Amino acid sequence: MKFISTFHISVLLFVLITFSACKESAPMVEDTAPVFDINKQVVSDSAMVVSAHPLATAAGLKILKKGGNAVDAMVAVHFALAVAYPRAGNLGGGGFMIYRDKTGISNTLDFREMAPSMAHKDMYLDTLGEIIDSLSLTGHLASGVPGSVEGMYVAHQKYGKLPWKELLQPAIDLAQNGLKVTEREVAAYNEHMWLFKEFNPHKNAFVKEAVWKKGDILLQKDLAEVLKRIQKEGRAGFYEGKTADLIVQEMKKTKGIISHEDLKNYKAVWRAPIQLEYKGYNIISMPPPSSGGICLAELFNMVEPYPMEKWGFQSAKSIHLFTEAARRAYADRTEHLGDIDFYPIPVEVLSSQAYADMRMQTYVDSIATPSDSISHGNPYAKESEQTTHYCVVDAEGNSISVTTTINSNFGSKVIVEGGGFFMNNEMDDFSSKPGVPNQFGLLGNEANAIAPYKRMLSSMTPTIVEKDGQFFMAVGSPGGSKIITTVFQVVTNVIDYQLPLKDAVHEPRFHFQWFPNLLYHEEGAFSESLLTELKALGHTPKSREAIGQVEAILRLPNGQLEGVSDIRGDDDARGF
Numbered sequence: 001m002k003f004i005s006t007f008h009i010s011v012l013l014f015v016l017i018t019f020s021a022c023k024e025s026a027p028m029v030e031d032t033a034p035v036f037d038i039n040k041q042v043v044s045d046s047a048m049v050v051s052a053h054p055l056a057t058a059a060g061l062k063i064l065k066k067g068g069n070a071v072d073a074m075v076a077v078h079f080a081l082a083v084a085y086p087r088a089g090n091l092g093g094g095g096f097m098i099y100r101d102k103t104g105i106s107n108t109l110d111f112r113e114m115a116p117s118m119a120h121k122d123m124y125l126d127t128l129g130e131i132i133d134s135l136s137l138t139g140h141l142a143s144g145v146p147g148s149v150e151g152m153y154v155a156h157q158k159y160g161k162l163p164w165k166e167l168l169q170p171a172i173d174l175a176q177n178g179l180k181v182t183e184r185e186v187a188a189y190n191e192h193m194w195l196f197k198e199f200n201p202h203k204n205a206f207v208k209e210a211v212w213k214k215g216d217i218l219l220q221k222d223l224a225e226v227l228k229r230i231q232k233e234g235r236a237g238f239y240e241g242k243t244a245d246l247i248v249q250e251m252k253k254t255k256g257i258i259s260h261e262d263l264k265n266y267k268a269v270w271r272a273p274i275q276l277e278y279k280g281y282n283i284i285s286m287p288p289p290s291s292g293g294i295c296l297a298e299l300f301n302m303v304e305p306y307p308m309e310k311w312g313f314q315s316a317k318s319i320h321l322f323t324e325a326a327r328r329a330y331a332d333r334t335e336h337l338g339d340i341d342f343y344p345i346p347v348e349v350l351s352s353q354a355y356a357d358m359r360m361q362t363y364v365d366s367i368a369t370p371s372d373s374i375s376h377g378n379p380y381a382k383e384s385e386q387t388t389h390y391c392v393v394d395a396e397g398n399s400i401s402v403t404t405t406i407n408s409n410f411g412s413k414v415i416v417e418g419g420g421f422f423m424n425n426e427m428d429d430f431s432s433k434p435g436v437p438n439q440f441g442l443l444g445n446e447a448n449a450i451a452p453y454k455r456m457l458s459s460m461t462p463t464i465v466e467k468d469g470q471f472f473m474a475v476g477s478p479g480g481s482k483i484i485t486t487v488f489q490v491v492t493n494v495i496d497y498q499l500p501l502k503d504a505v506h507e508p509r510f511h512f513q514w515f516p517n518l519l520y521h522e523e524g525a526f527s528e529s530l531l532t533e534l535k536a537l538g539h540t541p542k543s544r545e546a547i548g549q550v551e552a553i554l555r556l557p558n559g560q561l562e563g564v565s566d567i568r569g570d571d572d573a574r575g576f
């Protein structure tokens, strides 16, 4: 195994420079040392784990080394993230898994949250029909019925190899014995402290008198007890008995509506993946209730006829084409996508080349189409929508790509009293009112209106790419509406622009989503001359903070695996 970490080198340089600049001040050196060893790029011979936290990556690796497969490692990583990365790792949220076994058979598991039975279309509107501020975002009413524990349990039952109990142990140890918090986590805890206090008058692990400091120990005894119940009783350890009682009691404190029945009835669903051919690669992604797979299909189909590789990485021409494709794909997302079990979605048509060609008939290479003049297409015409990602490849060649979320950073900010875990605020992913954007600026209509037991439309896009019938790449990201365009960019960076995986993941990114009609780019991503070209084409570039936080694994031509974790977080790759 070969470790190549620019992060290490820069941290080392920084430490050395600081140290030599002030030889007498030893405490300064301590202060800049990272809490954990973090690997941004690793090449290994047989197996790989990449996740948003080094302790979660280590938990997955430990399971793989014990002889566990990719799904076993997934379970260990998921529960470890729930402890070590509570802003997005979760018990109180949901997600999607793409699985591809060593023989090339792929499957997806939808463990997305679901609206409680008492949910209704207008639940976030006042008597005048206006949105009540923050109601779908913070507090007890913002939560959907969590799906993560069921998802892990069901996936393990079908594909797991090692005993369930062993897979929970790393997370239990972390929660029980405590873990050091990184600088980034400290910043997030301190920033959200006032919200933790507001929604959690009870004693909990996150609120303390003093501010959090790097290296402080986060102890989560209540969470450890919940994990032990899940370890002992499987899904029942969460959806029934004591944990279910704690969730329902928590809900009853204010306006929460999740009931015992809702928890007991929650079901994860196996769904056929969206698959599409792109330049000789087979891209496997998530069907509805994620918009990821269909939007990716639209994007890839729309850009495929054009020579992006010739136009060049982040050239004005390539960015213009991407923006025009995204404008059309996100308009379709708004109108046509939602929970397919509740709303008929013409999946085949939307994912087809013919539909993409039809949508791009109005594409002009010299000028941006005003978003007002683009609406959704008509796929019915002929006949006729803080999160975290992790991926694992095991020594047998099975692979998983999982994106999981509680939606915003720390979800609804509600920590279940006595349970120690955050509940999601996924209800905000529904369209509370047509024409009113959600927290990601996304619009929605009937397809994504709230209904009891319905799943809210997601942008999570866990993806696996095959080439010549073999595993080629696993990739995914957080970022709300920006997930789809992030995954699209990383894949095209590798396939079209032939960038090494490290650059494909670390290079600056951009994003466009129809409305708002703004071409977002990470700070410093576009040069002055590129900005001038884009403006001349009719685009409105706007600088913003980080877009996405990618984890990716690539099979190299010599058969080795390359794992790359994003520099935008504490993300870590390890393999053997």
Ligand code: DON
Binding pocket: 386, 387, 405, 406, 407, 408, 409, 426, 429, 457, 458, 459, 460, 477, 478, 479, 480, 481, 483
């Ligand atoms: O499912 C979705 O699309 C959103 N709930 C994801 C939220 C997210 O990625 C937040 N992270 N930046």
